[in-house]
Amino acid sequence: MRTAALLGAILLIILGLAQGDSDALGDDQPMFDVRKVEIAGELKYSDPNALQQYYDQLLGSGLFDDSMGNLTNFVTRPPWIESAKVRRVWPHTIRVSVVEHRPLAYWNAGQIITAEGQIITPRRLPDLPLTKLMGPRDTESVVLDQFSLISQMLSTSSLRVAKLELEDRGAWNIQFSNGIRVALGRTDILDRLGRFVAVYKSDLSGRIERISSVDARYPHGVAVKWKLQE
Structure with missing residues (x-):
């Protein structure tokens, strides 16, 4: 009886609200x-x-x-x-x-890689101090993993990655925030990067403005291309 009375009261309230708001x-x-x-x-x-x-x-x-x-x-x-x-x-x-989403890096043209590793395509890209990652379709996880390893390697240096690119043919290129571009090739990426960092610390860091690019695809060293002196 109490349940039936309660249900009846609720129904009356609902009907009253409906009539009052007609x-x-x-x-x-x-x-x-x-x-x-x-x-x-x-x-x-x-x-x-x-x-x-x-x-x-x-x-x-x-x-x-x-x-x-x-x-x-x-x-x-x-x-x-x-x-x-x-x-x-x-x-x-x-x-x-x-x-x-928390933006982690720019991805190719007009996209963002989030902290969760997802690719999103905002209507407008925010102007943020993010690294630009580039690569063929469906390679974002590969590029993101490589970026993480490179960032760990560079943590004890002053070098910071501005752009990391994986070409269609599988070669890696990196550009640092100081403007230096380094070709790393397709294999032994971290070893080659390590050799560049060693040369950079010992000989190149004081001559950044004179460097055009660096080729680190050599087995025992790096080749530096210097800017033409005016």
């Missing part, structure tokens, strides 16, 4: 239509207005029309959104708490 609801609108989408979370890279406009596609739909799984898939489609939690706030609001 001026805001059309005959063809659901009782709990979505009238507001709230975004929570820190946005560093997403355009807040564009993100709001995308999420506002949910306006007018029923609050319970879609499963939470479908809603989550929808709200995580924008390129910068790594994950999101969706909450239905009775009676007319959906609240989306978002977490953005």
Whole structure:
């Protein structure tokens, strides 16, 4: 009896709300239509207005029309959104708490490699002090692994990678933030890089402005191409 009475009371409340809000609801609108989408979370890279406009596609739909799984898939489609939690706030609001991807490096033209190793394609690239990684299609994990190993090797030096490229034919090229470009070839990459670093520390670091490029593809040393003196 108590259960039946409770259910009856709830039904009366719902009917009363529907009648009291009849001026805001059309005959063809659901009782709990979505009238507001709230975004929570820190946005560093997403355009807040564009993100709001995308999420506002949910306006007018029923609050319970879609499963939470479908809603989550929808709200995580924008390129910068790594994950999101969706909450239905009775009676007319959906609240989306978002977490953005963390950019790790630029990838080829117009893309970003995230800290999770995913490739995203934002509408606009942010201007960030990131290394540029380049390579053929589907080689991002290979290039990222090589970049990690190279960064570890350079951790005790002043050299920092500005660009790392894997060519179609499998050869590696590196450019440092000081402007020096080094050809590393296709094999023994870390050994060749190690020889360059040793020569750089002992003989080249004081003459950076005179260096055009370096070829480290030799078995026992490196070849330096000097800029023409004016």
